[in-house]
Amino acid sequence: MDLKTIKAHKISQDEYKEILKILNREPNLLELGIISAMWSEHCSYKSSKKYLQGFPTKAPYVIQGPGENAGVIDIGDNLAAVFKIESHNHPSFIEPFAGAATGVGGIVRDVFTMGARVVALMNSLKFGNIHDKEAGKYQKYLVKGVVNGIAHYGNCMGIPTIGGECSFDECFNGNILVNAFALGICKKEDIFYAKAEGKGNLIIYAGSKTGRDGLGGAVMASDSFNEENKSLRPTVQIGDPFSQKLLMEACLELFKSDCIIGIQDMGAAGLTSSSFEMAGRSGSGMKLYLDKVPTREKGMNPYELMLSESQERMLICAKRGYEKKVLEIFKKWNLDAVVIGEVNDSGKMELFWHDELVGDIPIAPLSEKAPILDRPINKPKYLDQIKDYEFKLKENVQDIFIKMLQNENINDKSYIYEQFDSSVQTNTLKADGALGASAIWIKENNSALSIGIECNSRLNYIDPKKGAVLAVANAGRKVACTGAKPLAITDCLNYGNPENEEVMWQFAKGCEGIKEACRTLNTPVVSGNVSLYNQSKDLNIYPSPTIVNVGLLKDANKLLKSAFINSNTSIYLLGKTYKEFSGSLVSKIQDNVVKGNLKDFDFEAELKLWKFLEQACDQEILECANSVGVGGIAMTLAKMCAISCVGLNLKTSFNDKALLFEESPTRAIVGVKNEANFLKLIDSMGIPFFKLGQTTKEEKFILDDISLDLKELKKIYFSNFREMLL
Known part of the structure; x- marks a missing residue:
């Protein structure tokens, strides 16, 4: 095969030599395309797999860890929660509406493929500098397109989008993140798994017809943006949420029929990945008759059928003799369903086109010989240049407070969250786009699942391990802070170009940090995704591992709110303030720098705080609780005040008023409704605390030297972001 064709498929010379050994011959174009997709970064994790080994993945309540479509945990009363986060970064930058919409569609399929009805969606969004003279206009276009795409897909499917996080930095100007x-x-x-076993069992294609959209998507997602590949719209899939709604209902009905062995959605690399993964997990072989695949475009060939990433499609392994029942279920839901192959024990993927064998690939060797790269790593040179930094407040404390409140990284994002239907299905207990975790009600046993999402890219830039x-x-x-017990995480590891040894060092350290934190905090990783090549020209994004924690509250009635409720409530700050300005928002706003050294993390203090919050919730001694995050206690309190419409009159013990904006971890703001029991419990646990004051009937926000009418605070907080996008 000519070098130009091999290079176009992103196959290296060493990889091509390995292909020749596996096949004992030259591949044809179809086979090369299939192997290219399976060995792409997106599908094979060839740069990252080395560092993913050793993630803590087990706990008594973990039913399914990494390796399936989604992770599964036991939430009591014979119920399971199935969840995962995944990226759709490159497609969303190319075509924001379609890219973001199909990102939602793909993650929904990952979950309902496991046998679960999808009850909640969330997202983590990173955009560039919307104030930049050159990039700002396009970034605003991206924000609007991405948000519209997410809202369109989730709303049309009738699945609530109950929260998320959104931030802005110029490092994302050329490569946004949509998780x-x-x-x-x-x-x-x-629970169902993605397997295809049992000689003679049938392979059924179900869902929408196959088109040419999405061709090469997995390979595209495994490359950085540059002048050569900037026109990539044909690789972005087009989604249809109404078809997916039908597909989900059909699959959920199918799962009750006892007709199938396994099922897999056709995601990245389409029919290629789904068929190879199902057969590979089962140690089986498979015959596929590609001319039987339903198509919506004329003249499609085997290469296009195997690599198309058309949406809303599933591959099913059905028990022989039950295929009629399977087809009837999909016909009822007005969806295509066709027998396109069968399972055998050959260990090979045999592809036929009008009875002619056009592809013959051994399955296990293709999986086992998938490249695992040992890329060089090197500590980034910039780290030595940014470590010496000491923040000093140069402006009047009230002025910097207002500047921070106006900033797009603090300002209310109701423009985004109001587009999402958060109450459909009537399970949503808490849908905060600004404060803390979101929560859904489990009607079957009156428990609640709390979901917290986090990704602070600045901290990961300063120290990739401690940031993770x-x-x-x-x-x-x-x-x-909702009163729930944190149980397990899913992660989406967004990093730059792995061919850059400094990026690989960042990735390696990020994985070390996640392993250490999950192991010590007892929150195993049950699913996840790696997204590399997040680079445009020579600009790599900041390391951005997105973490979602899912926790359980056994009594949903006790769920803690994140904002104040009543006046005359005592307000306490829990945890130590260490003068942590490294990577802080105030240093970015005042000095326009991302610098500093992060302190070692105190896991024991964090676990104590979690335990206190869980027990305080159970004893019903708190009115509300909120984690202190970006912008420190000043921004945390300001948001709680604006959202609750309750005034504050608080005083800290800080001599240096800059400490109002520093970002020490392991802290929470709590409103107390039973002060005697609160003091007894917190004293017994040895957690540092300080009484700040009380909520008031007076419509004022007073925090040390900061004083603002509540109406003015709300005006600044609630109006600026929408105006920025005009």
Whole structure:
């Protein structure tokens, strides 16, 4: 095969030599395309697999860890929560509406493929500088397109989008991040897996017809943006949420029929990945008759059929003799369903086109010989240049407070969250786009699942390992602040170009941090995704591991709110303030720098805080709780005040008023309704605390030297972001 064709498929010379050994011959174009997709970064994790080994993945309540479509945990009463987060970064930058919409569609399929009804969606979004003279206009276009796409898909499917996080930095000017999370609920015995086993069992294609959209998507997602590949719209899939709604209902009905062995959605690399993964997990072989695949475009060939990433499609392994029942279910839901092959024990993937064998690939060797790269790593040179930094407040404390409140990284994002239907299905207990974790009600046993999402890219830029630790801890703390017990995480590891040895060092350290934090905090990783090549020209994004923690509150009636409720409530700050300005928002706003050294993390203090919040919730001694995050206690209190419409009159013990904006971890703001029991419990646990004051009837926000009418504070907080996008 000519070098130009091999290079076009992103196959290296060493990889091509390995292909020749596996096949004992030259591949044809179809086979090369299939192997290219399976060995792409997106599908094979060839750069990252080395560092993913050793993630803590087990706990008594973990039913399914990494390796399936989604992770599964036991939530009691024979119920299971199924969840995962995944990226759709490159497609969303190329075509924001379609890219973001199909990102939601893909993660929804990952969850309902496991047998669960999807009950909640969330997202983590990173955009560039919307104030930049050159990039700002396009970034605003991206924000609007991405949000519209997410809202369109989730709303049309009738799945609530109950929260998320959104931030802005110029490092994302050339490569935004769109990470989509989905969670579903099912009975433990109803969990299904992606397998194809049993000689003679049939392979059924179900769902929408196949088109040419999405061709090469997995390979595109495994490359950085540059002048050569900037026109990539044909690789972005087009989604149809109404078809997916039908597909989900058909699959959930199918799962009750006892007709199938396994099922897999056709995601990245389409029919290629789904067929190879199902057969590979089962140690089976498979015959596929590609001319039987339903198509919506004329003249499609085997190469296009195997690599198309058309949406809303499933591959099913059905028990022989039950295929008629399977086809009838999909016909009822007005969806295509066709027998396109069968399972055998050959260990090969045999592809036929009008009875002619056009592809013959051994399955196990293709999986086992998939490249695992040992890329060189090197500590980034910039780290030595940014470590010496000491923040000093140069402006009047009230002025910097207002500047921070106006900033797009603090300002209310109701423009985004109002587009999402958060109450459909009537399970949503808490859908905060600004404060803490979100929560859904489990009607079957009156428990609640709390979901916290976290990704602070600045902290990961300063220290990729400690930044990743903080992401895990912060996501768990958000969950703990609802009164729930943090149980497990799913992660989406967004990094730059792995061919850059400094990026690989960042990735390696990020994985070390996640392993250490999950192991020490007892929150195993049950699913996840790696997204590399997030680079445009020579600009790599900041390391951005997105962490989602899912926790359980056994009595949904006790769920803690994140904002104040009443006047005359005592307000306490829990945890130590260490003068942590490294990577802080105030240093970015005042000095326009991302610098500093992160302190070592105190896991024991974090676990104590989680335990206190869980017990305080159970004893019903708190009115509200909120993790102190970006912008420090000043921004945390300001948001709680604006959202609750309750005034504050508080005083800290800080001599240096800059400490109002520093970002020490392991802290929470709590409103106390039973002060005697609160003091007794917190004293017994040895957690540092300080009484700030009380909520008031007076419509004022007073915090040390900061004083603002509540109406003015709300005006600044609620109006600026929408105006920025005009």
